[in-house]
Amino acid sequence: APKYECTDPLGCVTYAPGEPVRIASALVISGPNTDLGVDSQHGVEIAMQFRGQLLGHDIELQAEDDGCSAEGGQTAGQKIVSDPTIVAVVGTSCSGAGVPMSEVISEAGYVMVSPSNTAPSLTNPDEAWKPGYLRTAHNDKVQGKAMADFAYNELGVRKAAAIHDGDPYTEGLAKVFADSFEDLGGEIVMFTAVNKGDSDMRPVLAAVAAAGPPEFLYYPVFTAEGGFLTKQAKEVAGLENTILAAADGMISDAAIKAVGDAGEGMYFSGPDLSFSGDIYDKFLDAYETNYGSMPISVFHAHAFDAANMIFDCIEEIATQDKDGTIHIGRQALRTCLYNTKDFQGITGTLTCNQYGDCADPKISVSQLQNGAYVRIWP
Amino acid sequence: MRQRFQDIDYLGVVLWLLRTGIIILVIWGSVATIIQNPYSSKTWMDFIVFGVAQGSLYALIAIGYTLVYGVLFMINFAHSEFFMSGIFTATILLANPMKASGFLDSHPFVGLGLITITAIIVSVAIALLTERVAYRPLRKAPRLVPLITAIGASFFWQYFFRGLFGSEVKPFPQIEGLIGKIPFLGTEILINQVVVIVVAIIMLIGLYIFVMKTKIGKSIRAVAEDKDTAALMGIDVDRAISITFAMGAAMAGIAGVLYAMVFRQVHFFMGFIPGIKAFTAAVLGGIGSIPGAAVGGFFLGMFESVGPSLFLQGLGIPAPHQLKDVIAFTMLVLVLIFRPQGILGERLAEKKA
């Protein structure tokens, strides 16, 4: 038989018979944001389980840690690209890790699909976008705007305040919310911040109360700070009637417990989680069996979709020898992924643009009612 | 010429500029804020109460740093973990199960008592274990060595408890009877804040009396001054040091319970920032001094609570509360420039010869 010759400009990955197709994940699986990454990793693992084999090859996952930091992202990236048998990456969890990692991945000719990077800069070619980067997570611009929309139009509030905690994700989201809300004609009475790790939020809440008090208070932070803000807001004079709202950083079991009664009636923006369909039911079953609990954060579905997008493309573009050896062109894989159109995933119907924004940006708002998130909008 | 130049105390000039600069900035900011008058006097009162409550917690934790520092001249980085371990354990093993079973609601104070005792026991046990394993063998080593083991112990315990109880934020139940507000000087304060402040003050005074008046307290002070001579008096130095750790840890354990009462959630990482703040408070007040730790704690709590709104808001600084730690540390520097020994620190002899 004629020997296969690789013509792909970025090179090819070849798997001999019996060798597994290797993909990597680079998610945050240590440190304070562990839940986020572990949940996504489980999503990838279930996708692998469902797929079983790719063109007669097993699939193997090399799980790396992005540490939720720029350094962590870069190191994980270097580790991945030092292994030529890895064909694609699901990651990163955190946008901060995504920026340097996408650079490493891109330069080495690999491809990565992030399940949970939401920073606008990552898919902006004038800022951080690099060829080979895609994501199934929504862009923050969408979520912030959606929340503003909901507050202004749906709840009819005109005075709002926003608080962030200095996290890039939180800050970005709060900013987009504030800008959008003002664009809609509302008034932002205060845009302020706390620090990660703070516990006494009363002074800042009192300042917010004194500034308005706002009808609506949006703090898209994570569980710990969010818990403090929620509980203490109820205790600060002037904020008794303010509507509280947070974002997907606080959509989790732990968050429900952390806010307790104080969170009753509070709103949460986030990717639409009312996933439905057979696949998702099967997914949840598998999740429960494998890990003994229901998903702990929101991005498992995005990771599942990301992995499946990659698998689909591999199946589409790989060339197979008679003996079962497969060859995957790296550029071909990239092109295929960027051309993804109407991909039917758990998170919706995904279509990627030329800068890798693939999400079907369905943002919903849910309300905490009797200790459970209930989707109320749209 | 060179001589003349050297004679100028340019350091003094720079220091003068620095502190005058800070003071002018603070005054300017405050005046601007007051002119804008964004807050009612009730809000100001709130800020003060918040600050005092937070300060009480800092003070209680700071005691542990100050006691250990006074005796061993060592920054016990792991102290923040003594604080965390007690209440974290008590919350998971006691408070939440008691809440679930309804016991806590039917017997709130018995329950709270049990939680407190458990928290103290765990904190003290962790402290004694740490002292025995990581500090005692290094008592006479160069000073930075135990500092490093303390840092190591801090990491170790943090992640030990994370492994044990998980990384999630855990809720701490509300205690019936401590919910609500009471009127106070034209404003209302939360009952749990009152409890925090009162308990903290009682504990601080009690501890001070204990250290100054009782035999054990005096033996600790003697050990602090000179271990060999203390042994010559018949004092068991190891025991005295263990007691010191235990007292500090017990205070931290109580601080943990108060913290949980006010903030109602616990986490394996919850000790880190209060720990740093409390150590700052201890230094601010004059490390080694018990009243100093108390004063430092209250001051720091006040700076953090009132500072951003008073000093920064008027200057039009965005998100002033984000900078509260900047204020806290700047105030620390300011105080130390004026009083290098801290607010109540003992005069380190001007310079010994």
Place this chain on the structure above:
Amino acid sequence: MREKQNTLKILLKSGLLSGVIALSVSMIGMVGLFSQRDMIAGVLTLGQLLLFASPAAFAYLEAVKISKDDWRKGLLAGLFIGVLSAIPLIILVIISTLVNLRQYFVSVSDTLIQILTFNQDVFLGSILLILVMAFVGLIAAGMRYMPIKYRHPIFQGLIWTFGVSLFSEVLSERVRSFFGSFITKIMFKSRATQPLFAIVLFVFIAGITYWQQGHKSSIKDFIDNQPPKKKRQYQLIFLGIGILILIILPLILGTYLSEVINNVGLYILMGLGLNIVVGFAGLLDLGYVAFFAIGAYTMAVLTSEGALGISAFSFWAALPFCVAASVSAGILLGIPVLRMRGDYLAIVTLGFGEIIRIMANSDLLKPFIGGAQGILQIPKPSIGNIVLFKPGQLYYVILIGVLIAAYISWRLRDSRLGRQWMAMREDEDVAEAMGINLVNTKLLAFAIGAGFSGLSGAIFASKLTSIFPHSFNLLISINVLSLIIVGGLGSIPGVVVGAAILVGLPELLREFKEYRLLMYGGLLIVMMLAKPEGFWPSTIQKRELHAFQESTSGNDT
């Protein structure tokens, strides 16, 4: 009679202690997690190794306390310790069948119980556990009674086998790139060693060690025995080889390990700077990361092609400004803290580090340095048209930085300024009375230390191409301080050793995940207890430690 009681006390104490430790590693989830990780494929998992480590260690250490020479008693003791070690675990297993422990202790999962009971039911599993633990204790105690001639090679063999197994992921990647996948498959399976290879490795190392015992001659002895002129020649040759290795290192290490080395290098650079401040001048600085941040931000602002950048500067043109900015910051910080002593200094510098980080993260400075969103699009250094993109290329930039810093440190240490620092460190008042201007001397230490850190930060920013305030937290300062002390305070090679241990090792052990910091903490404690003077102590540190030993020996004996 009393003797017997004593024996029983020792055994009970060490057995239960060992059991509690085994229980702890199980309950915090380490055993469970690491059981998924094979060491020797199909034979031994890391989790098992961890579980058996404590009875093995206690049996080995305690058995001799029972009887120094009667090995039968010793073996019995080992057995006993092993059995006792199993008891807390069995209690855990039994309780877990009665109550759902997982609602309290998240790591006590069914998987853990299965591991502890070897997938059997509670009764059988417990018996098995006791037997296995007893066996481990027995073997470990037995080792102690083995003549050193055999014991030493066995230990060496074990250490190497476990070491290679532990690092098999990285090693297999290297082996593959050098020798191809066929050989790799013989040696490694996924992230573990193949059993056969493990055996061969063990036998080989043990054999070599055994053989070496008879031929005690080291290269050092050989050189020391040469005449002075020859000796110098040999030293030059070794220096040459050393430099050559440094130059070709990235080729040997490959991409990932080069990346690790680069990270270590940046820490070495910082460590060298902090070593001047803390090690030479004795000023405890806990906010050292501030200068790193300032160097990084200066580089970012000057070179970034994004919205915030001035972009007119190349990496090389910006570098002096970065160093200058850090040096100025060093002096600026130095002035208010000059009169503070000891730990007052520590907390104020800590505050300074936090102030810098918070300001960088603040909305106040966001228009200038990006706030939480950081600064993106920082170009990598380039020489001519070649962009130093790969870790293996950036390596040389870092290497040159480290060499320059090390050279400066070394020269300064032996200079008049070095003596000034040393004197100040020993006794500030007297140093001043010796005519030393404390202000200048301290400020110089801060400034030079800050300069190294700024350089490191500048390279860091360029290496990462994007920086976020988050990267400049207190942990970095703590890490740098720890590494210079673990390496040996005041020692220049110590910085390298310390960075390799505290930065390189955790980097390679990424798979320990959330237990990395726990192990890091434990490691710090163990290392300081074992080697309070550090791994490569400076002369002065040795002297101080000597004083420490002299004064403690009295209390210990």
Place this chain on the structure above:
Amino acid sequence: MAMLEINDIHTYYGNIQALRGISLKVEQGEIVTLIGANGAGKTTTLRTICGLIKPRQGSVYLEGENLINYKAHEIVYKGVAMVPEGRGIFAKLTVLENLEMGAFSRTDTKGIQDDLEFVYELFPRLKERRNQVSGTLSGGEQQMLATARALMARPRLLLMDEPSMGLAPILVEGIFETIVQINKEGTTILLVEQNATMALSVAHRGYVLQTGEIVLQDTAANLKQNEMVQKAYLGID
């Protein structure tokens, strides 16, 4: 039975050997002095007796009981007190608190009160200053305090390390008078002194220490006349 008997003590600081086989005896009611050059090991001998350093070899008997396995603070309970070199007062504690620390090993409140009166009588100056923070006392007063504090333990054996060091001549006389007086009250004293002339004039017997070894022992009167002692320690040529 001798009050104190030490046999063949070898004490080390790390690897430096400070004592090379010291043996000496102090009988009940005696004042015994140890003289020797700087670094001869006098302080080390006292520290070994009271347990602050443990010897590698040798034994220390107090009225027949071996002290080697006791820690320093336990030895205090056996009736040994020391006035350490450089006085070692607790500078931040008041005079009274210092004295109370001296009685730390005792629980008989009444006895302590009596002894307090006794030392106040011995050193009326301390009574005047009882509430002063002791760090601000003058050198001589601090020396009185250190001695008084040791007496508060009501020791049977009192070890004194250079009580006259750094004191004004007028105080030196006073200190030696006090030593004699304490001894008369029934306390056995082992005295280390540089001021050999004075020491030998109050002591009953003396030992001469040289680089960690006893080179001479005799009655105080004889030692005073000894030519070698005169030359080496009394400065009489």
Place this chain on the structure above:
Amino acid sequence: MIILSANSVIKQFGGLVAVNKFTFDLLEGQIASIIGPNGAGKTTFFNCITGFYKFDEGSIIFNGRSLEGKSPDLITRMGIARTYQNIRLFPNMTAIENILVGLHPRLKSFWVEAILQTPRVRKEEKEAEEEANRILDFVGLSGLGDQLARNLPYGAQRRLEIARAIASNPKLLLLDEPTAGMNPKESSVMMHFIQNLRDETGITILLIEHDMRVVMGISENIAVMDFGTKIAEGTPTEIQTNPRVIEAYLGRGAAAGFNK
């Protein structure tokens, strides 16, 4: 010629007046002593001279220049060196290193030169080393240069402290109880050493001492201090017989001793 002139110096600690209007002149080349009861303020006076304490009132003029407000390092560079009542060597540095630190004010090299290893630095370092060894020999510690200061015998430490002090080439040397803790024999040796030092170098020496044999043996002028004030000044014979001094300081016994 008067080299040091203190005029009505006052130093207070809180309410305590440690030095009270102390006036004292020191002639160049003299060996003079300050004596007085414990706590009289002698060491405090030394600390005022050397800039360790800022005195509250009065003036101290050294070689025509006021010492007021000067920092210790400057004062050392002006030519005053001292030793301490409790030896304060740099314990973990060797004897030679201690002296090299003492030589500091005489060295000129700049730290940048040290990095570049300019010939000037090398020359200076070499000379400094030689000078340090010379001083070591002079104080009689030849061969002990590589010993850690901490490990030296007590007497040697005292000498090393003096060596370190004279390394800066001072015009005035302040010695605080140089014979404390020495036996009579050792004190005599030290006494002769001090006398020699002055005779050979012409340096002015001011010492504080409680050992009357030393004080009376070598001092040319003695000031007696009590409660911070000067209660007497004069030659040894004058002082020995001064009733106020006997009353406050010497005691009858010591005074009687001199008369023997």
